[in-house]
Amino acid sequence: MLTRLRGSVNVLYREMVKFGAVGALAFVVDIGVFNLLRVGGHGGLDDKPLTAKTISVFVATVVAWLGNRYWTFRHRRRASARREFVLFVVMNVGGLVISLACLGFSHYVLQLTSALADNIAGNVVGLGLGTLFRFWAYKQFVFTEELAEDPDPALHVDAEPAPAPAEPTAPAEPPAPARAVTPPGSAGSSPARVRSTPAGAARSL
Structure with a gap:
């Protein structure tokens, strides 16, 4: 974040x-x-x-x-340059209206009619507010389309960087089957038979 x-x-x-x-x-x-x-x-x-x-x-x-x-x-430029230019001009007119409004308010409402007051109202306050408006309006209404291939990747932050793919791991080998241990000398002999002796039947010699 x-x-x-x-x-x-x-x-x-x-x-x-x-x-x-x-x-x-x-x-x-x-x-x-x-x-x-x-x-x-x-x-x-x-x-x-x-x-x-x-x-x-x-x-x-x-x-x-x-x-x-x-x-x-x-x-963020539009595919249609003509439509974009028309919107650009409209937003510039909006910025000009803001500058003129500041100048008119200062000159005719506040009665600040000196050349210095007109320059401050029109070329400082009005120009500053008009510039802020144009910057905001350009981003909101004029340059609004993200290109499929961004010519400046440093300006693209909409997507989080994809994590690096994990390296494939070799599958684990299955364990080798256990081998039966045969006592020496018993190779080939048949399995020993187990006889059960009744309890108490064994006698000591």
Whole structure:
């Protein structure tokens, strides 16, 4: 039981580390593509920041999906890549809604309207809660199918290791039949006859 628990914790730790690495890469791609389109003079989007942001978010989403499908959750990916990608996008939208909800609550309900407050609410609290939601949602709804052949056996802890087969043992030999011991000189003689003498009939000479 303890070994199984340790294995599950190890799997969760590895998935979280890989998930964080993929998320960091997707974030860099998002920022890079946005700035490349917005201020780099490529694609004619210098005056269209919303279009540039939409494109950068889409590219970052594809990068995040590929990284999670073929690395983070590669032992749980679906057979249908199209269905998996659609579910992935839906869960990302859910994470975005959480971030926007945190920002809106802070800005309009709590009346914390400074730039610092908006960044804390949207990019710290909202982003953190949204990331936790996406990690949970990916495991519950997106990457849910165990592969028949696990490409990473270290991440598979569902089954207990099978005990090693016992070595076959040779069957015990049957004991040898007991041999009758014949006194010397009596070989070939017929079995002795036993005569019974009535009690008290024996006389001493």
